[in-house]
Amino acid sequence: MQQKALWLEREIAERTHAEEQLKLALASEQAARRETEEALRLRDEFLSIAAHELKTPLTGLSGHVQLTQRLLNLNTDGHVAGERTLRSLNVIGAQTRKLALLLDQLLDTSRLEAGRLAIEPQPVDLAALAQEVAATTRLVTNRHSIIVTTPLELSAQADPLRLEQVLLNLLDNALRHSPDGGRIDVTLARQASGAIELTVQDQGPGIPAENRERVF
Numbered sequence: 001m002q003q004k005a006l007w008l009e010r011e012i013a014e015r016t017h018a019e020e021q022l023k024l025a026l027a028s029e030q031a032a033r034r035e036t037e038e039a040l041r042l043r044d045e046f047l048s049i050a051a052h053e054l055k056t057p058l059t060g061l062s063g064h065v066q067l068t069q070r071l072l073n074l075n076t077d078g079h080v081a082g083e084r085t086l087r088s089l090n091v092i093g094a095q096t097r098k099l100a101l102l103l104d105q106l107l108d109t110s111r112l113e114a115g116r117l118a119i120e121p122q123p124v125d126l127a128a129l130a131q132e133v134a135a136t137t138r139l140v141t142n143r144h145s146i147i148v149t150t151p152l153e154l155s156a157q158a159d160p161l162r163l164e165q166v167l168l169n170l171l172d173n174a175l176r177h178s179p180d181g182g183r184i185d186v187t188l189a190r191q192a193s194g195a196i197e198l199t200v201q202d203q204g205p206g207i208p209a210e211n212r213e214r215v216f
Helices: 004-076 081-115 126-139 158-176 211-215
Strands: 120-123 145-147 157-160 182-190 196-201
Touching: 004 081, 004 120, 004 157, 081 126, 081 158, 120 126, 126 145, 126 158, 126 182, 126 196, 145 158, 157 158, 158 182, 158 196
Parallel strands: 145 182
Antiparallel strands: 120 157, 182 196
């Protein structure tokens, strides 16, 4: 009996110790989770504040660029200096829009990780959107020709802001990966299935076959 009592006592002690260790592990895991959640909250708060603070001067800069563009359009009178200034302002305006887009993407990454990225579909003429994005991209390069091939109109229910971001990213990649210039083709077409296909093709070296599955 004494041996059995000692065995039971040892068994109870081991179980008690195991339960205490489990409680400690759970408490440690919960504390680590709280720390991670707090770090993510602080990061999101910082990104939101930083984006807001950076966008304030960008908005003012963009407004003054547009005003100066309008004034120059009214007062160039064929003068070369005015035309060159207008071209420079067009580039500044394009880069300003690009920086604003990058800030939006920075916030989107945070929203996506938190599951809060909103998609707002609405009727969009994709052909007009592609032409507009291509026109903006042409302002930042004099080494590439950007050719857009689309139907006269291609309507769809989509989020124009997100699609603009996608196309700007693709064109930016095409510019960076074809540094010697050349033709960049943007093609929009509706497939027989009803799906709409967007392709961007440049004259760069391309993506090695072994890396293509990891592109996105």
